[in-house]
Amino acid sequence: MAVTPFTRLAALAALLVSAGAPADTPLRIEQLQRCGDLLDADAPTFCLAVAGLEEAELTLLLDGVALDPAQIERKPQRLRLTLDPATRSGPLWLAQGERRSNPVWLTRQGSHVIAASSDEIAENMDGVSSYVDLVSVIIEEEHDGLEEARRLADKYGATVVGQIPPLNTYQLRLPVSDLEARDALVLRLGSELSVDAVVVEESNAEESFLEQEASAPPDAHDQEWAANRFLDAVNFYQRRLSREHDDVDTHPVRIGVIERNVDFDTPDFADYLGDCRVDATRTCVYAKDAADPAGHGTTVAGILAAAWNEGGNTGFLRGLDSVGPGFDVIVDRDSDAGITANIAASVNLVEDGARLLNWSWGIHRVGTIDINGEEVDSLVRSGIAMDGYEELLEEFFLWLRREHPDVVVVNSAGNASSFSGRDEYRLPSSFVTDQLFVVGGHERSEEDVAVDDARYAVKRDASNIDMRVDITAAACVHGSTAEGEPGDTHCGTSYSTPLVTGLLAAMMSIDPTLTPAQLRILLRRSAMPIGEEFDFEPTDADDLTAPILPSERAHDLEHPDIGLSARLDMYKALDLTVQSLERAR
Template sequence: MTVNPFALPLIASLALALSSPVTASEAPLRIELFQRCGDLLGQQTQTFCLQVSGLDDATPQVTFAGTALAPERIEKQNGVLRITLDSDAQSGPLWLEQDQRQSNPVWASLRGSHVIAATENEIAENMDGVSSYVDLISLIIEEEYDGLEEARRLAEKYDAQVVGQIPPLNTYQLRLPAKDLDARDALVLRLGSELSVDAVVVEESNAEESIEADAVTPPEAHDQEWAANRFLDAVNFYQRRLPRDHDDVDTHPVRIGVIERNVDFDAPDFADYLGDCRMEATRTCVYAKDADAPDGHGTTVAGILAAAWNEGGNSGFLRGLDSVGPGFDVIVDRGSDAGITANIAASVNLVQDGAKVINWSWGIHRVGTTDINGDEVDSLIRSGIAMDGYEELLEEFFLWLRREHPDVVVVNSAGNASSFSGRDEYRLPSSFVTDQLFVVGGHERSGEDVAVEDVRYAIKRDASNIDMRVDITAAACVRGSTVDEAKQGEAHCGTSYSTPLVAGLIAAMMSIDPTLTPAQLRILLRRSAMPIGEEYDFEPTDADDLTAPIIPSERANDLNHPDIGLSARLDMYKALDLTVQSLERTPGT
């Protein structure tokens, strides 16, 4: 078997992780790492390397898309479990079974987009104090060229090697013969001047870094946060209005992609997702690598969508619809830890695998970004050269979406820097203006004793980014998952957690009417929204423009409606109600 030499650091780290003995018959079976390895550009077959805890010396049964893999497709090499799948097969869930134990299911995408991450020895700090990849860059090839052929030509010319790819975006990752950032930057300039190269993407990311940092200091009354968005009312409406024994409205399964690392399947919130989740056609399913603690970013984000109710801290919106739901797939994956480029590669795979909603609870700021008070933002920052490359890559992604997948929605967090979400030179990806990108800000409970519809019921969370590009705000604080069923989870706050509230709601709306376009979904969200903020006659000061203001057309053209000019707060119940109403008014249904 041919092994890509650049996959050897991954294999070595996996072997080290598997070297310590475990009592396998008692330990839970968990897939902790699931990643492309070997020849990443292979056309006929794809190889995946797995790091598995609780595995004994015997080869486990591997089930892919409901069928057990033949033994010759499974091997242990240097302590690493390697499986080989045919590239022309359909992507699907994969899990292991051994000694009556089942692992967490992961999603095996065979779409082929994957970029590799740098090791700690391949990262250096640049002049802006940001960690930057020394010898890995990506080329966006002009569309009239065969991307792989041209990338290989350029690699040969510059003594580099093609090591990763995102074919739908004509983007290919190269390992350069560079030992420091000066040598890399010189090669980047030369490659950028090639006629066939549209842009060069320089990756700035640590070997391990949280996609979006939490904003701390939650309000005292965070237990009531979701009431501001009528979370329970929405669940109750879906359960009452859309049971399967009613034949007036059919619901449809929806697949959601969540760009996060992993989920803790030892937490009670996720413990019943092991093995073949899809044995029950109508339930929510979660596919993800396993995390070693329940308080991670990915577990909390996924929990807002899919955590079991009354089990271990969180309660998932889509999980609450299981009694009547059509079957939601929640796929948690980001391919590798190769920063923003990996986020895009994983998003491309998920869209091609049928995901209609993509949750991006991440975002970055350019060095020099200032907040609403004029102070410089010092978190999640990237250099100018990196931001320029990311902007080009994101532009290619959204152009591809509009051309090939116009029905897909991406839901993005506005950010937690008290800055401006829509300034394209300083914030990505929320600054992109396209019907397919929804931007979500964060609010918190005000503490005032007023009705939920009242504008004073919630206030903007101080850390939330703002401005006209933000489509809507949602509750920023949530209880995280726990190891113990009876224990209440710690509070996590930030727009990262506002985002899956909106993503889950959009998935539920799509399940009711899969023909809704992104533009129509936005209209329904805004028409159903409750108010937040103060009225400024469409001329708010920069610090108070929380979202795009509610306009008369979003209030039945009532020029005197009290919501006009205010910002928009998510109303999950009303959005579902309007979705059913719009479906009933559609001729022929």
């Protein structure tokens, strides 16, 4: 057979199909971070790492508006974007032909810190990886933070490389090459009258501070969410707040989730690509793309927003879409710079309008003892690092109380079988403030009892405990999968936390005027019991949460729940929220 131009093209097309043509490759934003001069507010620069980018024409859209191509510098699978000062925060995504990327949240707020590379990290005396030449200084509030940070940098031969302006915190790169020289310079910086504290970061180059998972048997979560009346709550919201009932107006709520990324190639998140907000009532997810569907961020975000009946996770807020006000779920960690980056991202999210922050992370001080008297060996940090983190977290919560008193932070209690409220050993759950809710984990018991019976669920062995824990929620969930089949079971307080976050978002959507203190009252009044009664005396290994009080049971001193720990009841919490709104009219 003669070879013609047509047969050559046909052969080439067949080869492209067999190899996977570029047009079939998903378009994904894998990274988005500030780059260039991080202190430049007039012409901020952002760098994007993109997968599946072709040579063809590209459109970059911010909040639905195409950006000027002159603002975009293209390289293979890399983009560099320069914005003008008037640009506002919003969702950013790519369009190329018919393909749409995952939307990520581009913040125009100024907080950002940089992570150390692998050769800028060394192991300290406690055996913990520590940043060698990057530290952050918290400047006393009476000083201009940036000006003072630059003065200190000039004095000690350092460079200002990052900042969290609302907390008067600035990141310095020190002229040191080992931990001994760093510690000497940290002591000198800490003695400066203008310096409140120095934050030493302890983290591997790519390590997150996310809660480590506890072991779980396969399919352990099948009946777990029944212990929190998950489906009853979805049904109540859909029925009571449907368009047929016009007596309650719902309001959109923005949620910040401190996680790295979400896998948009899973069926759970596949329909979040491109412009999500074309439908005002649906839940939207903004996140960088992950390569692994079993990742921590995908599972946490999935409890809030995964599509239903796709074989993987099941999102609570996604279940409200038919009548919902439009929930925004923004997943971001700023960078891999540990706790400091978590706080930088949290500040940006709050300034971008987030009413809720989901913190499924935490750390213990080296030497922490669990309830069995054994030393905790996971997610531990040295005393010098913990002292700096405590000061940074204190500044954050003081700022929240002063500037954003309506914001709630929901934090996991931890999975070390230890005590969540001991401030010398556990952060951030040990902070006592109306704006921080701490969530423990439970699992289904083997008792054949009614759902509201205290024996229906038992605390997970790994869950941290004590009076500082506000409430418990189911700790086990199926993760997302690329094939749309049931994934592995993930267990831990990391996954209890977004159940409470999602519920609080639904409550805020019903009544956005609720304060953090009022939300806690509704959460505790609606709670079901769990555990045994100990007459309000904290008992090691048995007191999972603060005990239910008579004031949380209509001052009935004989109520059987008094003295027991509190278990999340999503249905009743929504019901009480509607009732309280009706009474307030």
